[in-house]
Amino acid sequence: MEPSLASYLALSGILFTIGAVGVIFKRNAIGMFMCIELMLNAVNLTFVAFSRYYADVTGQLFVFMVMSVAAAEAAVGLGIIISFFRNRVSVDVDDASILKN
């Protein structure tokens, strides 16, 4: 039996939550970034599920866009993280706390 729309939505919701919670609890910048990627992919799942449900390509088109954006984001993000690592010899985001109050 083919899974229903609701189960896809539930799965994507769970993945999204895991990603969101992961962002809060990961200390490693790269780990956090991966959690964000997980959130984006959870969203992609939703898009695809609805796209399939409506038999409409818009959702899938959206997914392509999201994937390319995520790739660009990864490139920039890793650049920022590397620059951070060069200055601090650490990728622990908790070290980034000179700006506060």
Add this chain to the structure above:
Amino acid sequence: MNTILLQNLVNPNVNLPIVLPEMIVALTGVIVMLYDSFVPRQRSVTGAISLIGLAISAFFLVSMWNDAPQTGWNGMIASDGLRLSFTIVFLLVSAVTILISSVWADNEDVPIGEYHALLLFATFGMMFMASGNDLVIIFLGLETLSIATYVMAGLRRGDLKSNESAMKYFILGSFASAFLLYGMALIYGATGSTNITEIALKVANPNFPALLLVGGAMMIVGFGFKVATVPFHVWTPDVYEGAPTPVTAFMAVGSKSAAFASFLRVFVLGFPLIAGVQASEFLHESWVTALSVMAILTMTVGNIAAILQDNVKRMLAYSSIAHAGYAMVGFIGAGMAKNMQQRDAAIAAVAFYMLTYAVTNLGAFAIVTLLGQKNDRRTAFEDYNGIGFRAPALAFTLSLFMLSLLGLPLTAGFMGKVMVFRPALEANNLLLTVMVIAAAVNTAISAYYYLRLIVVMFFRERTTDWLAPRIPTALTAALLITVLGVLYFGIFSDGVIEKFSKSSVGTVFKAGTRP
């Protein structure tokens, strides 16, 4: 459905000229990038190219001004009052930012060509955020803007603060984008479309009403982050403080206006109130109420936190949070408008508010950049002690900007406030009236810290040596534009408002009283 699709394939509604301004900016960006890679050590050529590109783009934009509202690219792009008025603000912001950056580029070893290219791409993203009539376009525009600004915030590669700023902005920004995207997915799921005009039609009869609401909430998170409303403002002070000052100026003014443009498009035009339809009524009521509460919190938190700051940049960051709150007053006024004219007037008011905020804040940041010296070392309040009579031109100009931020009559800031508060008052709704009162109280509170800077400059003794800096030509130009803007928009705002008050593409409007 299929026939329409087929027809579109054969004879697509492309309407290329409609995105001409965007294309020119993107093309200029590419040219700048290429030029920079072949002639890397240039100082001012890319800046000049960028300014020319922006000017040409503005020219085409203005030439479209009198066209009737239209759509292109199969309804994905809308060219209406909202798009035109916001886009002109973006172009202005971008141009002035380039002028301000020249100081920074001279003082420090900044990859200036890269910076200009990034700035243009960011502007391109912002323009699509205003013209996008489809969630896809808005998302793409927002990401183009965000990714460019992440890099710009961290452009001072060796500086810990700049690094940290970029890192925080990147992580939190993409975190919030994920929420926005999820919201978009749910809206798509609920209505079966990503086109805002179609969403507005579908709101009357959504396939999954509950998802519509959740999707709306998620999008509030995403856009709320970009415009920096409480509780999604937490990133603002840190990122603004750490980023190089011209970039901060750009983010505080440009990103914020762009986010407002999409925010308005999606919520005011996409989620209208359709009387008698429960889903629409609930959606409308919940977003208006939620945003009203957020607006009040935003103004209050921004202002109260700003009082306690000892760093001018950070103070301006909190002040920008507060200003997001004021602009939201007009936004909600647009949401509660009783007819199309009122709605479009309110949208124009928000655009005008962002314009006034842009000229004022850019001017203030220009001076902060100049006085900050290398690496923004001198941005504490103490560093402004007693400069009033040593550099009177700078000090008086900065005072003018502070008074405009405060909203003193005859300055742009005052007109902006009047414009955004009016629609909220006209709605005759208790919550909105309370919001306006809160805004007025907050304006009074904000006097405290804006005037503090003036007091510090004129009424404090200087303990250390200080030489008035030479004002470079480009910065003089930026200051001239902003000062004239502040005065012009404060005194003769009528013409501008009239130009901004054009109708929007959104046609779904069935006024009704709320239950």
Add this chain to the structure above:
Amino acid sequence: MTENNLLSLIIFAPLVGAVINWLIGGRLKNELFSGVVACAAVGVSCVVAFMIAFGIGTPHIGALSAPEGKPVLDHIWTWIQVGSFRADFGLGMDRLSGIYVCFITFVGLLIHVFATGYMHGDKGFYRFFAYLNLFMFSMLTLILADNYLLMFVGWEGVGLCSYLLIGYYIKRDEARKAAKKAFVMNRIGDWGVLMAIFLMYSMTGSISFFDKTVDGAQVQSVFTWVSQNVMAPESFAGAAIFAGGLTSIAVLLFVGATGKSAQIPLFTWLPDAMAGPTPVSALIHAATMVTAGVYLVVRSNAIFQNAPTAMFIVAIIGAATAIFAATIGLAQNDIKKVLAYSTVSQLGYMFLACGVGAFTAAIFHVMTHAFFKALLFLGSGSVIHGMHHEQDMRRMGNLKKYMPITFATMLTGWLAISGIPIFAGFFSKDEILYKTFASPNIPEPWNYVLWIVGLVTAVLTAVYMTRMMVMTFWGEERFHEELPVAEHPHDAARAEENAYAFGDASDAVEPHGDAHAAAHHYDDGHGAAHDEHDDEDEHHHALAHDFKPHESPWVMTVPLIVLAILSTFGGLMGVPYALSSLVGIKDANVFEHTLEPIIAKVSHKEAGHSTAATGEHAPAATNAAGAGHAASAAATEAAHDAHSPEEVRNERLLAGLSVLLAALGIGTGWMIFQKSPLKRMPKILAEKWRVDELYNGYIVDPITNLSRNALWKGIDIGVIDGIVNGVGHFVAALGGVARGIQVGFVRSYAAFILFGALIVIGYFIYYGFRLIG
């Protein structure tokens, strides 16, 4: 409708003067140039103002005599026009603003001339006059504006200029703190005005003062709207204040007036504002700006008359301020402080007059007060100048010998403020007292209470003014008097504390250092040896042993003489019927008749007490200010008929009584202070009833603490970290993932955003459930 483009010349002449002084004067540094430019600018305003007001050389009839109080208008440009909201940059001179403009420009001109002498030798001479001209520009904009919003522009502008001028001696801490305090208190008031304008617009759809036609569009004034739509005054009840109607508007406007005109509870800034140069005190803090609150109330009289609750509040606050400030004035030793409290007290009188419905009397008092208070301030300036910047009256005495002209002119000011007949203050003050006594719209016993308060204040006024005169001009010379030291550094330190609390928050972090510095500063000023001469500073320097005070130069004495003449005879413009009929003149009250058309006609006797339910008074409440008036001749006749013999007798009796009391006050003052001019006054009075301390202790400090401790630490450290810690603990306890909770900020922010997102989503889901179920 009359148009006259000359009107804009009145406001723009001083602006041009300010710009010239700023741009050119700053380079030339020539006192003659700066002085002439500044005085000429105000002189032009003054001449044009009189021309238009009296119709001299203009194609139309003068604004003061135009039928039905029709204004002379000048539309400069359309400032804002969006939908139904319209605000023009337009000026209008009707009878009210005409009177104001005439005395402001005239007194302003005299003070400018005086200042050229007083500020002689000051480094910032050009800057001073640029500010002063800028102030005139703002003040005239305030008065001549034809709508509330433009008036608010002027309102903010005068606040700003006052701020700049109070803090003119920027090297003096006291001056800077006073400037800040003035600004903060004025902001509170400004908030009231702004809210009132909002409310007014949402209620009446207009913010204009006058009915007019601009660009073919008909503009209805607020007051016309009120006269056409408000059939009966609102009920006399506390609830009306919050009902959002006319009473709310009136109360909010009055909040603004209390700020600008230094009434309880926002009065403490005015005495501190004396830290500015003396001509500034005379111009801004006595004659013009501080009476803007009265102008606002009188201008809005159509609103106030329909809001009996607000009227009552105005009367009570006014009377309370009058007596309160008068008691403080008794115990001050600084000559300018005495005059400052006296100003607060006299402003209280004006509001009392407004509150009891005697709007014309209020304006009359504004005018006479401008004459005699400007005179007294300039006189004190002359004294301070002659005494080489000594302001403490305990170090004066017998100055009549050295400064005969100053003495003679101040004598008239003294008699005028004390309420001796013929002198200007008598007629206006007496009229206020009588109108209070006979007020139709104050509930029964209260009008007597207010009247008695007014009488007592009159006595106190006579006493403290006599004290001031005696200490300054009579008695023995005390130029080298050793002052009791103990209280002084203490005073300074306390003043400092007060000031910083109103000042910026960062100052509060190091109060000790600051207070210390101030005490030190004080020593500097009054210490014996002090050789460094700093001419930007108005500080007193120890006087040489053979010191002799000198009379001031003619540029200072001539304005004094002119003002003395005005203080003596200026009151004759408004002699009430009851008194003028004594000498056989039937109708001498020119002043009241001039203002009659601008006072809205609302029948308030019934409305005041009986509620709107009776309805019988409804038809009466139709005529209002800018609207179509009944022929003013008829109104004048009606006024004549009102002089019933019984009322006339009452008024004469009361006038006699107040003369008697004034004489009593002067006599008492003379008796006490002639004998012992240095008599110690009650401590609580010298300490100004400790109001500053009260404000700091109960309002300012708690707010500062709250924002510093609760909000700041609470939100940022408590909430964000708390959430993260809490969630962390929870997960740690559940999953056994025991890791040291090292909270980094990025993650805290993410948590905060997530938390906020959950709330927003939760709220929407609540609606989602309602939708489904």
